[in-house]
Amino acid sequence: MPKFLSIAWKDLKITFRDRAALITMLLTPFALSLAVAAAFGGSGGGSTAGIRDIPVVIVNNDQGDLGNLIVEIFNSPELVDLLEPTLMSDEAAARSQLENGDLVSVIVIPPDFSERLSASQSANSEQPQGIVEVYTNVARPLSSGVVRDIINRVLSRLIAGSATVQLVSNQLVETDRIAPEQMAALAPELAQRARQLVQGEGLISVEAESVAGVRRTEFNWLAYMAPSMAILFLMFTVTNGGRSLLAERESGTLPRLLTTPTSAGQIIGGKVAGIYFTGLAQMGILLVASYVILGVPWGSILAVILVTLALVGAATGWGILLAAISRNAAQAGTIGMTIALVFAGLSGNFIPRQALPEFMRTASYISPNSWGLEAYSKLTSGGTLADVTTPLAALAAMALILFIISVVAFRRQSQ
Amino acid sequence: MGAILEARELVKSFGDVRAVKGVTFAIEEGEIFSLLGPNGAGKTTTISMLSGLIKPTSGDAVIAGYSISREPNAVKRAIGVVPQEIALYETLSARENLFFWGRMYGLGGALLKRRVAEVLDMIGLTERADHKVATYSGGMKRRVNIGVGLLHGPKIIYMDEPTVGIDPQSRRNILDAVKELNRQGMTVLYTTHYMEEAEELSHRVGIIDHGELIALGTQQELTRMVGEEQTLKLHLGEDENPTPLVEALSKLPTVTKATASAEPPIVTVILPEIKESLAQIIGTAHQLDVRIRSVDIEEPNLEAVFLHLTGRALRD
Numbered sequence: 245m246p247k248f249l250s251i252a253w254k255d256l257k258i259t260f261r262d263r264a265a266l267i268t269m270l271l272t273p274f275a276l277s278l279a280v281a282a283a284f285g286g287s288g289g290g291s292t293a294g295i296r297d298i299p300v301v302i303v304n305n306d307q308g309d310l311g312n313l314i315v316e317i318f319n320s321p322e323l324v325d326l327l328e329p330t331l332m333s334d335e336a337a338a339r340s341q342l343e344n345g346d347l348v349s350v351i352v353i354p355p356d357f358s359e360r361l362s363a364s365q366s367a368n369s370e371q372p373q374g375i376v377e378v379y380t381n382v383a384r385p386l387s388s389g390v391v392r393d394i395i396n397r398v399l400s401r402l403i404a405g406s407a408t409v410q411l412v413s414n415q416l417v418e419t420d421r422i423a424p425e426q427m428a429a430l431a432p433e434l435a436q437r438a439r440q441l442v443q444g445e446g447l448i449s450v451e452a453e454s455v456a457g458v459r460r461t462e463f464n465w466l467a468y469m470a471p472s473m474a475i476l477f478l479m480f481t482v483t484n485g486g487r488s489l490l491a492e493r494e495s496g497t498l499p500r501l502l503t504t505p506t507s508a509g510q511i512i513g514g515k516v517a518g519i520y521f522t523g524l525a526q527m528g529i530l531l532v533a534s535y536v537i538l539g540v541p542w543g544s545i546l547a548v549i550l551v552t553l554a555l556v557g558a559a560t561g562w563g564i565l566l567a568a569i570s571r572n573a574a575q576a577g578t579i580g581m582t583i584a585l586v587f588a589g590l591s592g593n594f595i596p597r598q599a600l601p602e603f604m605r606t607a608s609y610i611s612p613n614s615w616g617l618e619a620y621s622k623l624t625s626g627g628t629l630a631d632v633t634t635p636l637a638a639l640a641a642m643a644l645i646l647f648i649i650s651v652v653a654f655r656r657q658s659q
Numbered sequence: 660m661g662a663i664l665e666a667r668e669l670v671k672s673f674g675d676v677r678a679v680k681g682v683t684f685a686i687e688e689g690e691i692f693s694l695l696g697p698n699g700a701g702k703t704t705t706i707s708m709l710s711g712l713i714k715p716t717s718g719d720a721v722i723a724g725y726s727i728s729r730e731p732n733a734v735k736r737a738i739g740v741v742p743q744e745i746a747l748y749e750t751l752s753a754r755e756n757l758f759f760w761g762r763m764y765g766l767g768g769a770l771l772k773r774r775v776a777e778v779l780d781m782i783g784l785t786e787r788a789d790h791k792v793a794t795y796s797g798g799m800k801r802r803v804n805i806g807v808g809l810l811h812g813p814k815i816i817y818m819d820e821p822t823v824g825i826d827p828q829s830r831r832n833i834l835d836a837v838k839e840l841n842r843q844g845m846t847v848l849y850t851t852h853y854m855e856e857a858e859e860l861s862h863r864v865g866i867i868d869h870g871e872l873i874a875l876g877t878q879q880e881l882t883r884m885v886g887e888e889q890t891l892k893l894h895l896g897e898d899e900n901p902t903p904l905v906e907a908l909s910k911l912p913t914v915t916k917a918t919a920s921a922e923p924p925i926v927t928v929i930l931p932e933i934k935e936s937l938a939q940i941i942g943t944a945h946q947l948d949v950r951i952r953s954v955d956i957e958e959p960n961l962e963a964v965f966l967h968l969t970g971r972a973l974r975d
Contacts, residue, residue, distance in 0.1 A: 250762045258750050496746035500807075503710040503742075504763040505735040 247506050251514025252521055255488065259522050269481055269526045273473035274533060280473075281465035297328045298387045301338040302351045304331060308358020310402060314351075314376075317398055326390070339379060348384050349391040352377040361403065375399065389599030464624065467541060470534040471620035472593040475613045477530075478523050478556065479587060482563030483580025485519030489564075490573040512564075512654060516647075519563050523556040543623035547632055551619040554639035558612035561646025568653035587611035597621075615639050663688040663815050663846050664709070668718035671704050678704045680870040681718065686815070686863075691837065691847040693857040695961060696867035697971075702850040703743070705867070706819050709848070710740050723814045736765070739813035743820045745800045746807075749793040753784050753803045756792060757810060764811035774810050782806040782836075798829030805836060815846040822856065834859060854961045866965060873968050882959040885967045888915055888929050890957040891940070895924040896950035904949045908940060920972050927972060929963060 245253070259265050302318060304311045318329040332338045338350045353376055354360070360375060378395055380388035489512075492498040501511050531548065534540040542548045562583065570576035588594060590604050591613035597605060608614035619635035662685040671679040679701045686692040694702045707713045709720050711731040720727045723737035747756050757775040761767075766774060779785045782802040792800060801821065808816050818837065822830040837860055841847055851857055857864050858878055866874040866881070874881055895901055901919035904926055908917040913936040916929045930936050933956055944951050957963070966972055 245762070245767075247763060250759060254748065254751070254759050257755075258748060261750055496742050496744040497748065499712055500740065500742055500746040500760075501763060502712050503735060503738075503740040504760070505732040505765060506763050 247510045248514035248517055251501075251511060252517035255485070255515065255518030256521050256525070259484075259518075260525070265484070269477060270529055270533075273477040273530060277466060277469040277473045277534065278538070280469045296325055298326060298348045298391060299346065300327055300329045300349045300351065300391055301332050301341065301347055302329055302353065303333065303335045303338055304353045305333075305335075305355045306353045306357040307355050310358040310361055311353040313402070314353060314395075314398060318351075318394075323394070327394075342379055342381060345381060348381050348387040350379040351391075351395060352379070386595055386599045389596070393598055464541070466534070466538050467624035468596060468621065470530070470538065470540045471617055471624075472588075474527055474530040474534075475555065475559075475591075475616045476584065476588045476593045478527055478559050479562070479584035479613065480581070481523050481526055482519055482559045483566060483577065483584055485515070485522060485560070486563035486565075486567035486570070486580060487573045487576040488518075489515045489567040490570060490576050494573055512651075515567075516560060516564055520556055520560045523559055524552070527552050527556055541624055542620075543626060544628055547623055547627075547629040548620075550629065550636055551616065551623070551632055551639070554636050554643065555612055555616040555619075557643035558615070558639040558646070561643045561650070562612065564650040565646050565653070568650040568657065587613045590614070591617055593617065609638070612639060612642060615642070661688060662686060664720065664722045664848065666705070666709065666718070666720040669705060669708055669715050669720060670717040671701075671708055671713065672716045678870050679708070679715075682867070682870075682872045683718075684865050684872060684875055686846060686848060688814075688846055689841070689844060690862040691841050691849060691860050693861040693864045694848070694850040694867050695852070695854065695857040695864050695965075696850075697852050700852075700867045701870040702852075702867055703819055704870075706740075706817050706848070706850055710738065710817060711735050736811065737814045739808035739811065739816040741805050741808040741816065741818045741821055743823055745804050747792050747800065747803055750791055752789045752791055753779065753795075753806075754788040756803060757806060760807045761810045766811055774812070778806040778810055781809070796829075797825050798832055801825060801829055801833055802836070805833070809840075809845075813845075815848060816840065817848045817850075819850050820852070821849075822851070822853065854965070858961055864961065866961070866968065868965075868969050874964060878961065881961060881964045885929070885959045885963050886931075888931050888959065888963070888967075889933050890959065890963045890966075891928040891930065891933055891937070892955040892957060893926040893928065893940070893944070893951050894953045894955070895926065896952055897923065899924050899949050901926045901949075903947050904944055907943050907947060911936070911939060911943070913939065916966065916970065918966060918970065918972055927962075927966060929966060 259269075300318065302315055304315055306312070315329070315331060317323070318327055335350075335352055338347070338352075341347050342350050357375065376395060376399060378392055380392060382388070489498070492501075492515075498511070502508065531542060531552065535542055563580070566576050566580045566583070570579055587608070587610075590600075590608035591597070591611050592600055592605075592608070593613055597608075597614075597617065600608075605614075615635040615638045619632040619639075622631045622635075664686040666682055666684050669679055669682045670677065682701070682705055684692075694705065696702050704713070708715045709722065709727065711727055711734055715728070722734045725733040725737060727734050748759070751759070754775060757778055758771065761771045761774060776785075779788050782805065784799060784802060784806075787795070787799070792803060795803070805818070805821065808818075821833050821837075825833075834856065837847055837849065847860075849856075849860060861878070863875070863877050864881060865872050874884065893904075895904075901921065901924045905917045905919045908914050908926065908928055913932070914928055914930045917926060919926050928940065937954075941951065962972065
């Protein structure tokens with residue numbers, strides 16, 4: 245057996261004999277997945293969502309027609325189970341109910357909503373800011389996130405639909421197909437077309453996308469929490485792996501290894517392989533257990549294997565970088581734990597990504613958690629290998645870049 | 660027999676600090692050679708260079724015919740290193756540790772299996788070979804620690820202060836093991852700050868202080884450096900301050916050198932003739948109102964040599 249594999253095998257043996265480590269690596273993520281999923285209602289493959297009947301009040305002050313369109317969309321059959329919208333005219337009363345915790349969200353459509361939307365389009369401007377006011381209940385971040393997501397999507401579609409109608413009207417006039425004075429007669433018909441455009445196929449797909457995994461695809465909390473917790477605890481494992489390299493230096497086994505005819509490259513290679521194999525074993529056990537015991541629908545086996553290989557590679561890269569930049573094992577433990585928790589928070593390992601603000605979702609792409617979760621979510625929703633090529637490439641690139649940075653850092657240290 | 664190890668002008672600097680300042684010595688095949696010096700003298704740095712663990716700033720060493728600068732891997736195959744701390748994996752058994760370290764030395768297959776069995780027998784742990792090292796006593800761990808260094812049949816074994824922090828019985832076992840290894844033909848490089856260990860074990864001793872080898876030879880050769888002078892040890896009362904007495908004794912014409920250690924308070928006096936001076940020394944202590952509990956007269960030893968050469972006691 246090559247020396248680096250002997251070192252990796254030794255590390256694997258040490259880790260898997262440690263009962264405390266096994267509890268942290270395997271039992272805790274499994275139990276947490278189960279607990280969170282149970283708390284929010286999802287308890288098995290293809291189960292229904294934990295989020296439903298979200299109480300929303302719409303205060304529609306719009307003098308035009310588009311405000312009503314929003315109200316209609318919120319009452320559409322696609323959203324009937326998810327939302328429980330109520331129309332109110334008294335904004336203050338609605339906000340009072342929100343403050344009392346009776347509501348998840350209050351949506352206030354201003355009197356000039358239709359007018360501002362049209363004006364912004366004719367001025368060819370960007371999406372107008374503050375066009376609709378959305379107040380949310382901070383105590384219910386998941387449901388608030390869902391409402392905010394829906395309203396954003398609806399507004400985007402409205403603006404796009406309105407712009408299209410505006411463009412068609414302008415072209416009709418500019419190409420002399422109709423006279424400007426004939427526009428008034430055509431206005432009701434164009435408005436109807438705009439309505440169809442916003443409510444049509446495009447919007448249905450928007451709804452399907454915006455509430456992906458929440459309603460139409462029957463959001464499976466276990467299918468979300470199982471990979472989330474597995475990835476979070478994988479990060480703890482690689483942190484421990486990186487820490488163990490420094491711990492070996494402190495306990496004297498690393499200096500002793502260096503007095504044997506074993507090169508520094510073989511030793512580091514062995515430690516990297518040890519972290520990688522440990523992470524792989526952990527993920528493998530968790531994925532198989534969640535499939536066999538909990539029925540999590542992992543989807544394409546090949547895709548899941550490839551994603552897991554790349555994910556553990558990227559996570560290992562972080563573990564090795566941690567060892568390269570830390571002064572001692574205690575510092576590596578502290579930094580590693582912080583990184584693992586920050587990555588988990590940013591990436592939606594605790595709450596669904598849809599509920600997170602856009603900047604957090606963007607920032608999270610620095611972490612393996614985000615790419616891994618994105619890939620697993622696509623696969624558990626029926627995606628194929630083709631759907632996860634971007635996360636796969638990102639994870640592989642992350643592993644490579646981090647490994648190169650770590651090698652440079654180790655060389656600097658040894659000098 | 661020829662030299663199995665030759666250190667030539669070894670220098671190691673860490674930034675502006677010169678930890679080892681041109682150390683030169685040779686170790687003959689089959690001998691026990693001790694590097695004796697106080698903590699921080701440069702013993703571990705020297706042994707680290709001779710192990711290939713750190714590169715010398717200048718100078719070289721040839722071990723079993725190989726240069727540590729040019730052929731470090733060949734040197735590493737020829738040496739066995741027993742570090743100061745227990746460098747073992749505590750959650751693995753002694754057997755698993757030996758198999759792992761054997762592989763690191765390039766052993767494998769039947770040879771590795773045979774060597775592990777032999778070493779377990781040699782260190783007397785065959786019965787408990789499959790128990791986790793964490794469950795062993797300190798002495799047993801030390802034995803495994805030594806066993807790892809012997810696995811690949813080295814030509815010379817380095818033992819870096821192997822008795823630090825262990826109980827007297829384990830210490831005795833280790834000293835006996837070193838002597839037994841040497842009886843079987845093993846060359847040993849032993850570092851220590853315990854004068855008694857160097858005296859008991861060594862064929863030759865190198866005294867190292869502040870990174871310099873200040874004396875080298877057999878025990879007789881070294882003690883001859885002190886000449887005919889004798890050593891007198893005054894054990895003071897527990898609360899006594901030895902400094903005023905040392906200052907007063909240093910001024911006496913019959914005293915060559917006087918030093919003190921604080922805990923327990925002992926004043927060491929080197930002088931040519933004790934009989935003539937003892938009354939005067941006791942009288943001086945009496946005048947200073949320093950209480951003397953007991954007096955030891957010692958033959959010239961390595962402690963006296965160190966004191967003679969440096970003006971300090973080994974354990975200062």
